[in-house]
Amino acid sequence: MPEGIIVKALSGYYYVQDFDGGAPVQCRGRGIFKKRGESPLVGDRVVYSCTENGEGAVEEILPRSSELIRPPIANAGLAVLVFSVVRPELNIALLDKFLVHIEHAGLDVIIVLTKLDRIPEGEEGEGIRSAVKEANELYSSIGYRVLLTSAHKGEGLEELRASLAGHINVLAGQSGVGKSSLVNALVPGLKLETNEISTKLGRGKHTTRHVELVSVPGGGYMADTPGFSQLDFAELGIDEIGSCFREFAEWSSSCKFRGCTHTHEPQCAVLKAKEQGLIAQSRYDNYVGFMAEWKEIKRRY
Structure with a gap:
């Protein structure tokens, strides 16, 4: 039986792209998956069979190298965290929350x-440029790769495209930051639906409604995922955060203490490093906030 990769899951169907190319085959999953409590995911490498009517059935899910809960995708190797610098403004706390989840999943990441x-002129623009410069310096110093881009002007796209080769790449970020515009710029001829930011609400509409893999020129796949702005820590423990x-x-x-939470314990090396300026105050403050959020979830449930 042939093998392929699930490039889209929609309305109970799995669209399997054969490794040899050709149009994706619309497949149903075998009932055995439900009995086992398993579910095929976009990005899964699968064995499938073809039926007489031109459709198919997913017979076996091959071993996964990674699995994300949100967005639901398998075998991703690189997370591309997309954050706009204007409309919506750069949200460092949300960026740190995304990074926690990506680090927990064990993926490489590009910011x-x-x-x-879109940065305006004048005093407002200077403030935005200063914030972008600070963010670039901070996350680069931690060891993250940061790319500054403009989908409309094509800035930074060649460097980004080269980074995507050979991976299943997860494109994730807050609604309205320009993820679909970025994919449209990376893949000539592709026209994903985009929407401008709502002036009244100050946030974007959810233009991407399902997870789908898009083949990127030069090799690799890009998963343009449904926009979302809320993440929780229900699946993470204190040590993991x-x-x-x-x-x-x-x-x-x-x-000094095993299992130190880095919030109040005596002789905490992390607290000492923060006090010496070796750990950024903004990052530490977000960590403390995430810990409080996790404890509240734990107390509630």
């Missing part, structure tokens, strides 16, 4: 700041 061409802040790793092994 892509978009809409550089601290370990998902890269810059904590250098110091946490020197904490």
Whole structure:
């Protein structure tokens, strides 16, 4: 039986792209998956069979290298976190929350700041440029790769496209940051639906309604995922949240107490590093906020 990759899941159907090319085959999943509590995901490498009517059935899910809960996708190797610098404004707390989830999933990550061409002139624009410069310097110093882009002007796109080759790449970020515009610019001829930011609400409409893999010139797939702005820590433990802040790793092994939460314990090396300016205050403050959020979820349930 042939093997392929699920490039789209919609209304109970799985669209399987054969590794040899050709049009995707519309497939149903076998009932055995439901009995096992399994579900095929976009990005899954599968064995499938073809039926007489030109459709098919997913027979077997091949071993996964990774699995994300939100967005639901398998075998992703690189997360492309897209954040705009204007409308909506750059949200560092939300960026850190995304990074925690991506670090927990064990994926590599690139931070892509978009809409550089939309920065206004004057005092307001200077403030935005300063915030972008600070964010670039901060996350680069931690070890993240940061790309400054403009989908409309094509800035930074060649460097981004080269980074996508050979991977299943997850494109994720807040609604309205320009993810679909970025994919349209990366893949000539593709016309994903885009919407401008709602002036009244100050946020974007959800233009992408399902997860779908798009083949990127030069190799690799891009998953343009449904926009979302809320993430929770229900699936993460206290220890995991601290370990998902890269810059904590250098110091946490020197904490006096095993399982240190880095919030109040005596002789906490992370707290000491923060006080010495070796850990950014904004990152530490977001960590403390995430810990409080996780404890509230734990108390509630």
